[in-house]
Amino acid sequence: MRQRALRSIARPARSLGALIALAVAVLFLVPVGALAVPASGPSISIVRGASSGGLVANVSWGGTNITTAASASAAFRISFGNSVNLYYTWRQPSGVAGSGAPWSINDARLQIFYFGFALGTRDVTTATGNTSGNISMSNWNTGPLEYVIEGTYQLTASLLATNGTTAWSQTFWVDVAAAFYILAALPIVLILIAVYEFYSIATVGKQQALKRKKYGKSTGSEPATATSTSTPASPASASETGSSPPASPPTAEQSGSTPPSGGSA
Amino acid sequence: MSATSSGVGCGIVLGVVFVLLAQQFGYLDLNPIVPAIVDIVIGAVIGGIIFGVIGWALGRRYEKNHPEQFSEAAPPS
Numbered sequence: 001m002r003q004r005a006l007r008s009i010a011r012p013a014r015s016l017g018a019l020i021a022l023a024v025a026v027l028f029l030v031p032v033g034a035l036a037v038p039a040s041g042p043s044i045s046i047v048r049g050a051s052s053g054g055l056v057a058n059v060s061w062g063g064t065n066i067t068t069a070a071s072a073s074a075a076f077r078i079s080f081g082n083s084v085n086l087y088y089t090w091r092q093p094s095g096v097a098g099s100g101a102p103w104s105i106n107d108a109r110l111q112i113f114y115f116g117f118a119l120g121t122r123d124v125t126t127a128t129g130n131t132s133g134n135i136s137m138s139n140w141n142t143g144p145l146e147y148v149i150e151g152t153y154q155l156t157a158s159l160l161a162t163n164g165t166t167a168w169s170q171t172f173w174v175d176v177a178a179a180f181y182i183l184a185a186l187p188i189v190l191i192l193i194a195v196y197e198f199y200s201i202a203t204v205g206k207q208q209a210l211k212r213k214k215y216g217k218s219t220g221s222e223p224a225t226a227t228s229t230s231t232p233a234s235p236a237s238a239s240e241t242g243s244s245p246p247a248s249p250p251t252a253e254q255s256g257s258t259p260p261s262g263g264s265a
Numbered sequence: 266m267s268a269t270s271s272g273v274g275c276g277i278v279l280g281v282v283f284v285l286l287a288q289q290f291g292y293l294d295l296n297p298i299v300p301a302i303v304d305i306v307i308g309a310v311i312g313g314i315i316f317g318v319i320g321w322a323l324g325r326r327y328e329k330n331h332p333e334q335f336s337e338a339a340p341p342s
Contacts, residue, residue, distance in 0.1 A: 116298030205327020
């Protein structure tokens, strides 16, 4: 009984640790892949840099050029529940040598990345392509992702030509805030895992003692269980096979011997 | 030995958790896949080493403070 109790204490400690390790893997590999929204348009190749093929473009994030947030430390901050207006402008300067045919832009795209996956993609398209012009992407926010994630994320703003190729792209950074700074599912789960692991490391000595007791008893208890199983079997078999009759006749004789003695008296 | 391995296990999980939390609080960039995985592996290795040592030390200390729990464990000779 006590051994079973010790096992039940020691076993969940390790199996729970393995479960948590598995949960971490599932949490960060499967959902991130599932959340990855595939690009709705044709496949694109991201072109790094502020200009490409003679196309000059810029994007403003709430009135500020996104090149000012080109590093994680200078990320724009978007509060929980807020949205931002983005404004894409582009032009094809005349007299650009070797640029070939001018780009005909009809798609402004914004993607948010995590672990290399595009968590979200938003496109604003126009019916016809233009060599210069502007597209307004209003009220962009992280959507339901704001309940799950917070932190600094890489975004890529890009302009796509009518044939689906990326004519221009620029990477910048946004710090996504959760409600009360911390109330997003991912950090809460991470903090709970960390608390459990700290508790586990704090009680590691006790777990070690429990394990040693368990293994000590299991090695030493094998002969003990063998004797204990034979011991209860013998009385049971004795009572069933009627080994009591050899014991009972003498008592019957003894009990039967008294009345005559009493009767004779 | 088991305290050390438990510590290593906890340390690996904690190392991964700390790296992900650092990203969540804006101290780390985990967006490109390759440096993100490298950061996580480094966190797991460092966490495993540090907490392995901590687990070993805590196991030793518990064994010293509670010798009766370990003397019971000795198999009968």
